[in-house]
Amino acid sequence: MTLAIVSRLLVFRWRISSALGPKFGTQYTSIASMLVESAVLYSASALLFLIPFALNHPLANTFIQMLSEVQVCFSMILFSHKDTKLVDRSLPRC
Secondary structure, three states: HHHHHHHHHHHHHHHHHHOOOHHHHHHHHHHHHHHHHHHHHHHHHHHHHHHHOOOOOOOOHHHHHHHHHHHHHHHHHHHHHHOOOOOOOOOOOO
């Protein structure tokens, strides 16, 4: 699912860059990189749990505890970029 979202963002970046210039497509690249960065972290931790779980190995109990913490880190990665230049500061805040 993340791959579909990222590919759609990159297509939008390409369309906007070709219509308005390369300066206007940078926001889409930044958003795509944030999504990939956080999805890789969660996917790797999910595999660390699923492989021992499928093999019925007790090591899966260790990694299942880590999954909830990684889900929190997933959200923190996305929200940590709120102070970057992704959002135009001239827009009013809610």
